[in-house]
Amino acid sequence: MRPDTPADHITEAERLLRTAAQYPEDREPLLLRAAAHLEVAGDPARATPLYDELLAADAPENPQLIRALKAANLWEYGHEAEARAIIAGVRATPPADAAAWEVLAETLEAHDELEESEATFTTAAEALVAAGDEEVPYPAQSLLAGRHRVRRLLALEHDGWDRLADRLHTAPVSLDELHDPKRLWALGSSDPAELQAEIERLRSELGSFRVALSRPFPVAVLLWSEAELDELLAAYPELESEYPTHRAHLTDLEASLRELAAAGTPNLGVVRGTVPSYEAFAASEATAPSNAALLPQYATTLAARGHATPWPPLRTAPCWCGSQRPYADCHGTQRF
Numbered sequence: 001m002r003p004d005t006p007a008d009h010i011t012e013a014e015r016l017l018r019t020a021a022q023y024p025e026d027r028e029p030l031l032l033r034a035a036a037h038l039e040v041a042g043d044p045a046r047a048t049p050l051y052d053e054l055l056a057a058d059a060p061e062n063p064q065l066i067r068a069l070k071a072a073n074l075w076e077y078g079h080e081a082e083a084r085a086i087i088a089g090v091r092a093t094p095p096a097d098a099a100a101w102e103v104l105a106e107t108l109e110a111h112d113e114l115e116e117s118e119a120t121f122t123t124a125a126e127a128l129v130a131a132g133d134e135e136v137p138y139p140a141q142s143l144l145a146g147r148h149r150v151r152r153l154l155a156l157e158h159d160g161w162d163r164l165a166d167r168l169h170t171a172p173v174s175l176d177e178l179h180d181p182k183r184l185w186a187l188g189s190s191d192p193a194e195l196q197a198e199i200e201r202l203r204s205e206l207g208s209f210r211v212a213l214s215r216p217f218p219v220a221v222l223l224w225s226e227a228e229l230d231e232l233l234a235a236y237p238e239l240e241s242e243y244p245t246h247r248a249h250l251t252d253l254e255a256s257l258r259e260l261a262a263a264g265t266p267n268l269g270v271v272r273g274t275v276p277s278y279e280a281f282a283a284s285e286a287t288a289p290s291n292a293a294l295l296p297q298y299a300t301t302l303a304a305r306g307h308a309t310p311w312p313p314l315r316t317a318p319c320w321c322g323s324q325r326p327y328a329d330c331h332g333t334q335r336f
């Protein structure tokens, strides 16, 4: 279930903070996610101390991302000068990963600093996407799409990266259409209600796209290795109806992931289950492991703890299933 109302988001943040107490080694992804829920709930001031706590930790995994998120958070409730100082600091020590860049550029965009935002996206693209790359990992793809959006708002001509962004975008509504500020006025409709509905549709499309890009919320499916699955079913035969065979389990996962991707779900991933960690999770939820309803919750919690491997892998990278074969020759073949 996805949280909807501000109260749902607060409840979810509190649940994540409890999970962080239980798994201190996964504190960083859990606190970042809790902070994002507090921000979505309209309570950014309550999220700020979580960023400070992570930055004060011994060795944060991704300090640049935490700083970028803190800048976005501070600017959101009026601390513009402090936010700008943090952004300048992060840009001066260029982040190696796309997410931090994206948060910086989108923060500038959200506050109508479009030229600055475009410059940030461009520096990031120069750092992370090699010229002539045809296959680009998802985080860098969303950088290129964000850059495309800001350049459309600035009415700039397409360059090579914009054309690459267009080619990489496979959703039914093209980027040019999605990012066209003039589209609203070119619909030719004289019915104000129809026009209003179209504006709402575009806003929500753009809105969910942006939230998905700047917030690391993976949607993950649960993978069992053959040995773990045998052990799981031996201990809890009630779960056999979920998993007829290991081979079918793998085929199902690839099919679900493709379905989610086709429906426009970004940030997809795979998490690996183990019997001991599943049993510990069931105990913490005060439920029996044989309860199949627990499986998706277990997957969601593993993803929130930062254990998701992004999907799809590059075509030449090892398949997510653990076969060691390239994805394109394993579950990434078109037919299955």
Ligand SMILES: [Zn+2]
Pocket (backbone or CB within 6 Å): 148, 158, 162, 163, 166, 175, 176
């Ligand atoms: Zn385009």
Ligand SMILES: [Zn+2]
Pocket (backbone or CB within 6 Å): 319, 320, 321, 322, 323, 330, 331, 332
């Ligand atoms: Zn495979």
